[in-house]
Amino acid sequence: MEAKESDEGPRTGLRRRDLLRRAGAFGALVAVPAGLVAAPAVAAEERGEVRALAATEAGTLNAVLNRLIPSDASGPGATEAQVARYIDRALAGPFSDAAPAYAAGLAALDDYAAAQYGAAFAALPPATQDLVLGDLEAKRATGFVPDSSAFFEMVRMHALQGMFSDPVRGGNAKFAGWDLIGYPGIRMDYSAHDQRLGVKLKPAHHSAADFNIFNPKHGA
Amino acid sequence: MATKLKKTDVVIIGMGAGGGTAALPLARAGAKIIGLEAGGRYTPTDFIADEIRHDVLNWLGRAKANWEVPTVRSSPDGVAEKGQGIIMMNGVGGSSIHYTGQSWRLSPYNFKERSETIRRYGASAIPADVALADWPVQYDDLEPHYDHVEREIGISGKAGRIKGVGKDSRGNVFEGVRRREYPMPPLRNSGWTDLMAGAARKLDWHPFPGPAAILSREYKQRPACDYHGFCTFNGCHTTAKSSTCFTTIPEAEATGNLKIVTRARATRIETDSAGRATGVTYVRGGQEFFQPADVVILSTYTYENVRLLLMSTSAAHPNGIGNAHDQVGRYYMAHSYYTVNGLFPGERLNRYSGTGAQQTCLDMWDADNFDHTGLGFIGGGTLSASMENKPMAMATTTPPDVPRWGSAWKAWVKANANSVGGAFVQVPSMPYVDNRLDLDPTHKDQYGQPVIRITFRIGDNEQRLVDFLTPKMEAWLKTAGATQTWHDPVYPLALNSHAFGGTRMGADPASSVVDKWMMVHDVPNLAVLSGSTFPSTSSKNPTQTIEALSWRTAEYITRHFNAVKG
Numbered sequence: 001m002e003a004k005e006s007d008e009g010p011r012t013g014l015r016r017r018d019l020l021r022r023a024g025a026f027g028a029l030v031a032v033p034a035g036l037v038a039a040p041a042v043a044a045e046e047r048g049e050v051r052a053l054a055a056t057e058a059g060t061l062n063a064v065l066n067r068l069i070p071s072d073a074s075g076p077g078a079t080e081a082q083v084a085r086y087i088d089r090a091l092a093g094p095f096s097d098a099a100p101a102y103a104a105g106l107a108a109l110d111d112y113a114a115a116q117y118g119a120a121f122a123a124l125p126p127a128t129q130d131l132v133l134g135d136l137e138a139k140r141a142t143g144f145v146p147d148s149s150a151f152f153e154m155v156r157m158h159a160l161q162g163m164f165s166d167p168v169r170g171g172n173a174k175f176a177g178w179d180l181i182g183y184p185g186i187r188m189d190y191s192a193h194d195q196r197l198g199v200k201l202k203p204a205h206h207s208a209a210d211f212n213i214f215n216p217k218h219g220a
Numbered sequence: 221m222a223t224k225l226k227k228t229d230v231v232i233i234g235m236g237a238g239g240g241t242a243a244l245p246l247a248r249a250g251a252k253i254i255g256l257e258a259g260g261r262y263t264p265t266d267f268i269a270d271e272i273r274h275d276v277l278n279w280l281g282r283a284k285a286n287w288e289v290p291t292v293r294s295s296p297d298g299v300a301e302k303g304q305g306i307i308m309m310n311g312v313g314g315s316s317i318h319y320t321g322q323s324w325r326l327s328p329y330n331f332k333e334r335s336e337t338i339r340r341y342g343a344s345a346i347p348a349d350v351a352l353a354d355w356p357v358q359y360d361d362l363e364p365h366y367d368h369v370e371r372e373i374g375i376s377g378k379a380g381r382i383k384g385v386g387k388d389s390r391g392n393v394f395e396g397v398r399r400r401e402y403p404m405p406p407l408r409n410s411g412w413t414d415l416m417a418g419a420a421r422k423l424d425w426h427p428f429p430g431p432a433a434i435l436s437r438e439y440k441q442r443p444a445c446d447y448h449g450f451c452t453f454n455g456c457h458t459t460a461k462s463s464t465c466f467t468t469i470p471e472a473e474a475t476g477n478l479k480i481v482t483r484a485r486a487t488r489i490e491t492d493s494a495g496r497a498t499g500v501t502y503v504r505g506g507q508e509f510f511q512p513a514d515v516v517i518l519s520t521y522t523y524e525n526v527r528l529l530l531m532s533t534s535a536a537h538p539n540g541i542g543n544a545h546d547q548v549g550r551y552y553m554a555h556s557y558y559t560v561n562g563l564f565p566g567e568r569l570n571r572y573s574g575t576g577a578q579q580t581c582l583d584m585w586d587a588d589n590f591d592h593t594g595l596g597f598i599g600g601g602t603l604s605a606s607m608e609n610k611p612m613a614m615a616t617t618t619p620p621d622v623p624r625w626g627s628a629w630k631a632w633v634k635a636n637a638n639s640v641g642g643a644f645v646q647v648p649s650m651p652y653v654d655n656r657l658d659l660d661p662t663h664k665d666q667y668g669q670p671v672i673r674i675t676f677r678i679g680d681n682e683q684r685l686v687d688f689l690t691p692k693m694e695a696w697l698k699t700a701g702a703t704q705t706w707h708d709p710v711y712p713l714a715l716n717s718h719a720f721g722g723t724r725m726g727a728d729p730a731s732s733v734v735d736k737w738m739m740v741h742d743v744p745n746l747a748v749l750s751g752s753t754f755p756s757t758s759s760k761n762p763t764q765t766i767e768a769l770s771w772r773t774a775e776y777i778t779r780h781f782n783a784v785k786g
């Protein structure tokens with residue numbers, strides 16, 4: 001545990017005795033202050049290799065994500081936020097059931113784009129890519145099982161997760177998603193003042209994993 | 221062959237909200253209790269504020285709940301498919317660990333909806349396909365136990381009607397009469413909850429802060445809430461949430477009379493030739509055990525309660541326990557969650573902070589708090605405006621005229637994600653005669669046992685209630701400053717964390733499963749605890765009522781132990 005007892009006191013007004021009491025309520029737990037791990041989560045962001053998708057599939061997916069959440073005047077998009085990395089890790093892990101649907105859907109997307117618009121999806125100009133995605137969303141695109149909107153909705157949902165979930169999951173790199181919506185990042189507490197209307201909080205830029213209490217290496 | 225263990229006084233199956241509450245009065249009275257819990261114990265580290273782990277993957281349900289998700293269909297002729305969405309969790313404390321902690325008493329009307337409707341509007345006001353029944357327990361019977369629970373686990377709130385004191389407009393003036401004030405004041409009001417309270421007052425409505433099973437002050441050596449904002453679907457890393465794992469369960473364990481066996485999956489309630497319960501068979505680490513007991517308490521949430529009763533067939537109970545009259549699984553009900561959103565351009569609402577039980581509520585159109593003459597529906601809804609709007613919800617709540625992706629969507633959320641507020645209601649469903657739970661004929665869990673099949677629809681009563689409430693929710697938001705409001709249609713949510721019925725309580729064994737003490741009619745030493753016993757729903761969240769009923773049943777068992785055990 002890096003954080004000292006005195007680091008914890010002012011943050012939450014807790015004394016060590018209280019921490020031990022809390023710990024008692026959890027059974028055989030060691031008291032863990034809620035402070036920061038020494039090294040922030042940035043290091044974790046640098047890891048991450050393609051695991052679940054083939055290179056061409058990953059290329060098509062990247063192009064899709066780039067249109068769903070473009071890098072534009074509103075700020076960084078899916079590319080900077082590494083949304084593809086989130087999806088790839090999820091497909092290699094907890095969403096492995098969805099991996100076949102990705103492989104099939106991305107292939108169907110390239111076939112459809114080639115047949116209707118003359119090139120694989122990634123090779124089309126952005127405006128045409130948007131037309132293709134509009135076809136998918138409206139269930140108009142052929143060659144998808146069960147239909148194109150099911151694939152579109154799955155990718156859209158995962159893209160939003162990758163943009164706005166905690167960076168510990170591989171996306172939302174450099175807090176691009178949270179900065180976009182004005183969410184300040186994980187904090188252990190909010191004061192009464194923080195909860196008033198109009199108050200603008202400085203982005204804390206913390207992942208949950210930055211806190212000792214949520215970090216398995218420190219917490220249990 | 222199951223290993224036979226030493227007999228105990230009481231075995232409780234499921235150490236969640238219901239079972240975890242019942243354990244305390246029993247343990248204090250000196251009963252030796254074994255608690256069988258399918259899940260394990262959690263530590264603060266497990267409650268990491270990670271929306272994917274909890275809200276999306278329901279990691280806390282990985283021991284069991286995620287493997288036996290019920291199937292769903294909308295009519296008795298339909299084919300059921302695996303339900304979508306996540307619901308309950310497994311662990312010591314059960315779903316009281318990851319619930320939001322909105323902690324309500326029901327209104328006196330909710331216990332006698334049938335007779336009150338007939339008295340005020342005539343029998344024809346009850347839809348023909350609805351089997352509405354009064355509860356055999358009334359508000360006044362439960363009031364002492366509501367009070368026990370509030371003190372014991374720690375509930376924050378403001379009373380609106382205290383006995384002998386009269387109405388207090390700072391609290392809920394429509395609530396049933398209470399014997400005293402809450403043990404601590406309500407959770408902090410925020411800018412958003414103040415804005416909505418002010419708008420309601422402008423409209424001459426009666427706003428009040430919703431009661432919460434979350435500490436607003438240090439209480440019984442647990443700390444006050446830090447308002448960090450990842451409470452729903454997640455456990456509380458500070459213990460400020462009054463989950464049974466921080467309250468009644470450790471207290472019961474401290475008496476030395478409660479022993480919890482974790483990772484113990486009950487598979488059957490055993491009965492003798494006379495039909496009485498003899499104990500519980502469970503599986504732990506691949507091995508089968510039989511735990512004999514004088515009294516058995518089943519508190520495994522609505523779906524598993526029904527499943528275990530139906531699967532525990534024997535010569536004495538050929539159709540399953542409590543099912544001699546084909547009543548197990550009947551009169552299933554659930555809440556539909558319905559939100560009207562409002563856009564407050566340029567305003568930073570900061571609803572990402574705080575906790576979901578931090579809310580402004582309105583009870584004027586709940587229950588029978590208003591005249592239903594000519595409205596075409598019965599019952600009502602509690603309206604609320606609350607905090608804890610997590611980042612993924614911030615980014616995805618957009619009006620229908622805004623694209624759902626691309627640059628236009630992105631520009632909209634950049635400008636407005638922190639400026640969307642909502643008015644919310646839980647739409648209660650009627651006990652339609654066709655809505656029920658049974659064993660799915662084809663879908664199985666990972667052990668090859670049938671999962672629960674839900675047959676569920678909502679009807680005109682629910683739609684008309686929503687049509688009645690929507691303009692009020694819109695007016696509320698607009699008065700608060702919303703320039704635009706929008707909503708999705710109300711839809712039935714068959715698979716639900718507020719699931720009611722299936723083991724209905726009642727006086728008549730031909731039309732119910734348990735009696736007014738929650739004891740199974742034809743198995744007097746078996747109690748069933750959960751929303752599964754509710755004969756009707758209200759718009760309110762159920763847990764404090766489950767806990768009060770559990771407390772009452774446990775007291776009944778301790779007071780009449782010899783008679784109950786037979």
Ligand SMILES: Cc1cc2nc3c(=O)[nH]c(=O)nc-3n(C[C@H](O)[C@H](O)[C@H](O)COP(=O)(O)OP(=O)(O)OC[C@H]3O[C@@H](n4cnc5c(N)ncnc54)[C@H](O)[C@@H]3O)c2cc1C
Nearest residue numbers: 234236237238258310314315319320321322486750761763
């Ligand atoms: C996200 C969420 C938010 C909620 N918010 C609120 C709220 O704000 N207010 C409110 O009043 N309610 C809320 N609820 C509902 C609340 O969680 C339930 O009403 C309550 O937990 C039900 O209590 P129970 O005892 O019936 O079931 P549970 O609390 O789920 O306990 C059942 C226990 O039984 C165990 N079990 C299951 N099967 C077996 C078996 N075969 N053998 C052994 N053990 C078994 C389970 O592991 C579990 O621990 C919420 C629920 C969810 C999911």
